[in-house]
Amino acid sequence: MSKISETEKSNVSLAQRAWSIRRYALQMAEVQGQGYIGQALGVADVLAASYFHAMTYRANDPEWEGRDRFYLSIGHYAIALYAALIEAGILPEDEIETYGMDDSRMPMSGMAAYTPGMEITGGSLGQGLGIAVGAALGLKRKKSSAFVYNMLSDGELGEGSTWEAVMSAVQWKLDNLIAIVDFNNQQADGPTLDALATSEEAPKWAAFGWYAQEVDGNDLTALVQAFDNARNHRELQPRVIICRTKMCKGIPFLEQRESTHFIRVEADEWAKAIALLDEDKPQ
Incomplete structure (x- = not known):
């Protein structure tokens, strides 16, 4: 396959893509019995819209x-x-069964040297947008038509390095940069809104000079429109999409847990979770 074409994208609905992403994530998490499955379930729709609507690869x-x-x-x-x-x-x-294992190409924290398609090594929060700014600037200087998408967390909005990158992107007029903020209002120490983020993030980014949108990150129609708006925006400025997502989306008994930042799931609950997801498989 030389490129993901519009015809190929339409053969499988985005809802089916998001469902598959959730199911694969559950299968991987079951290998370890624990992990950041809440985030994966929550952001599946955003990833489906990114990879199967917006991006070229x-x-x-x-x-x-x-x-x-x-x-x-x-x-x-x-x-x-x-x-x-x-x-x-x-x-x-x-390779799902190798997730998190020694010598796996799928370690629990993303590492570019290990995994095809993993562009950067993440984990030191607050660094990704700065790297994306550099990449976007380099692509512009090479006169490339490619976009740089950078997914960051609401917790990273409390990092000073993030806002330095925000200002740099405006300075360099990086209209090929699209930041995606997963705003699930949960980080390791508690609700993000109790830390340094605010409930009015889009206006803040706009005040810095970005083209800013805020959407329901579990609404595929809204996501598609937001990505189209971001790519087609004509001003020489970077773009950001604030995606409000629900942790553990699609698995009701996990959604109801008080803390879902890092989940340990009992052995019998994995089959229950997959069965619940399968009941709602899109047609």
Whole structure:
């Protein structure tokens, strides 16, 4: 496959893509019995819209120079990105059982040197947007038409380095940069809104000079429109999409847990979770 074409994208609905991403993530998490599955379930719709609507890439050539880049700043979301890469055909499904194991190409925190399609090593939060700014600037100087997508967390909005990158992107007029903020209002120490983020993030980014949108990150129609708006925006400015997502989306008994930042799930609950997801498989 030389490129994900519009025809190929339409053969499988985005809802089906998101469902598959959730299911692959659950299968991987079951291998370890624990992990950042809440984030993966929550952000599956965003990844489906990114990889199967917005982005251009070659599944059989992950380093193709003309590709759009997807930079995962939040390294602990790697399980979600692996699931998307499996669905995209960049990683093989039969490696799911190796997740988090020694010598696996799918370590629990994303590492670019290990995994095809993993563009950067994340995990030191607050670094991803700065890396994306550099990449976007480099692509512009090479006169490339590729976009750089950078997924960062709401917790990273409390990092000073993030806002330095925000200002740099405006200074360099990086209209090929699209930041995606997963705003699930949960970080390791509690609700994000009790830390340094605010409930009015889009106006803040706009005040810095970004083209800013805020959407329900679990509404595929809204996501598609937001990505189209971001790509088609004509002003020479970077773009950001604030995605309000629900942790553990699609698995009601996990959604109801008080803390879902890092989940330990009992052995019998994995089968229950997959069964619940399968009951709602899109047609």
